Amino acid sequence: MPPESKRAALLLAPETPYPLAGGGALRTASLLHHLARSYDVDLLVFRQPGAPDPARHLPAGLVRRVFVIDLARNGRSLAARALRNAVRVTRAVPPLVDRFSGFARQIEDMLAGRRYDIGIVEHFWCAPYHDQLAKVCSRTILDLHNIESLLHQRCAQVEGNATAFAHQVFRRASLDLERTWLPRFSQLLAVSESDAELAAALAPGARITIYPNAIPLAPLPPQSDEEAIVFSGNMEYHPNQSAVRFFRREVWPSLREQWPRLTWRLVGKNPEAVRQFTSGDPRIAVQGQVEDAVAELARARVAVVPLLAGSGTRLKILEAWAAGLPVVSTTLGAEGLTACDGEHLLLADGAARFAGAVSRLLACSDLRRKLGAAGRLLLENEFTWEKAWKKLDF
Numbered sequence: 001m002p003p004e005s006k007r008a009a010l011l012l013a014p015e016t017p018y019p020l021a022g023g024g025a026l027r028t029a030s031l032l033h034h035l036a037r038s039y040d041v042d043l044l045v046f047r048q049p050g051a052p053d054p055a056r057h058l059p060a061g062l063v064r065r066v067f068v069i070d071l072a073r074n075g076r077s078l079a080a081r082a083l084r085n086a087v088r089v090t091r092a093v094p095p096l097v098d099r100f101s102g103f104a105r106q107i108e109d110m111l112a113g114r115r116y117d118i119g120i121v122e123h124f125w126c127a128p129y130h131d132q133l134a135k136v137c138s139r140t141i142l143d144l145h146n147i148e149s150l151l152h153q154r155c156a157q158v159e160g161n162a163t164a165f166a167h168q169v170f171r172r173a174s175l176d177l178e179r180t181w182l183p184r185f186s187q188l189l190a191v192s193e194s195d196a197e198l199a200a201a202l203a204p205g206a207r208i209t210i211y212p213n214a215i216p217l218a219p220l221p222p223q224s225d226e227e228a229i230v231f232s233g234n235m236e237y238h239p240n241q242s243a244v245r246f247f248r249r250e251v252w253p254s255l256r257e258q259w260p261r262l263t264w265r266l267v268g269k270n271p272e273a274v275r276q277f278t279s280g281d282p283r284i285a286v287q288g289q290v291e292d293a294v295a296e297l298a299r300a301r302v303a304v305v306p307l308l309a310g311s312g313t314r315l316k317i318l319e320a321w322a323a324g325l326p327v328v329s330t331t332l333g334a335e336g337l338t339a340c341d342g343e344h345l346l347l348a349d350g351a352a353r354f355a356g357a358v359s360r361l362l363a364c365s366d367l368r369r370k371l372g373a374a375g376r377l378l379l380e381n382e383f384t385w386e387k388a389w390k391k392l393d394f
């Protein structure tokens with residue numbers, strides 16, 4: 001008797017999950033690996049201009065086929081960005097929704113004649129492609145990395161007049177789009193209980209599953225214990241930019257004076273996006289993207305998460321825990337994680353309290369080891385891919 005054939009799944013993502021660089025890629029990769037255990041998976045992914053073939057970086061045998069949609073080149077200068085976003089404000093179209101729009105016909109042609117048991121859309125930005133997936137998928141799932149309207153609302157609260165106005169426009173537009181598209185999917189995935197409650201308010205009656213952010217479990221890396229603190233993430237992401245700005249202007253000066261040999265490292269792609277806040281100080285080291293973020297984090301003594309805006313949950317904290325590193329975070333930065341202040345990390349809001357919490361850890365190696373070990377244990381118990389997969393029913 002011939003073996004039973006696998007079911008088929010389609011995953012549509014606005015960015016390639018490999019290399020594993022950044023929170024979005026890690027979350028998408030976790031779902032991709034889960035699907036591959038039970039399905040033949042087709043991956044439909046967007047490619048930035050000049051980027052390599054996404055299939056080159058995927059682990060062998062992970063997917064059956066890869067469909068690639070090439071994005072047009074956007075100007076990267078400040079003037080080009082400003083003009084582009086001014087047009088988006090006028091049109092009331094959120095930036096990333098705009099960036100990934102306009103490919104419905106191409107997607108429909110790519111998928112013509114195919115059938116899938118489930119189709120997963122990564123990120124709210126691509127939710128408008130629901131109708132194209134619904135034609136070929138028996139079940140559609142939207143993976144909400146963030147609640148986009150909340151993200152824009154919080155960004156507006158920490159920005160100046162023009163930028164705040166733009167985020168308010170994008171918040172209202174995102175709300176309208178969320179209310180339109182979320183109810184159409186068979187199932188929604190949310191990263192935390194709080195995000196699930198917000199999604200339920202936007203789409204009453206929707207089937208919502210809490211699928212936490214997670215990372216693949218790896219052995220604890222060697223600890224270098226260099227006199228350094230570290231911040232990680234995609235520096236082009238707006239909440240990371242405002243976090244770097246806040247830390248550089250309001251927290252770093254007192255730490256720099258109190259700890260004369262201390263360095264502050266920034267690890268993650270697109271470092272040019274925060275250059276205006278990091279240049280001119282030889283004790284600020286911008287690493288850029290690295291091959292192994294967890295190993296790089298383990299070289300420092302403390303991970304800092306000075307976020308003032310954002311949504312979802314922070315994979316930067318999970319990576320710090322994976323490195324056995326103690327974390328100082330704002331309350332907002334750690335939201336959605338089952339972590340206790342003083343047990344798994346230190347929470348501190350406001351510049352003086354944040355600097356004080358970092359200094360407390362720098363001065364006490366026993367407390368650093370205690371928090372680092374507790375964070376690592378919490379990660380192993382709740383936030384590995386294998387643990388997160390148990391929350392899924394597909």
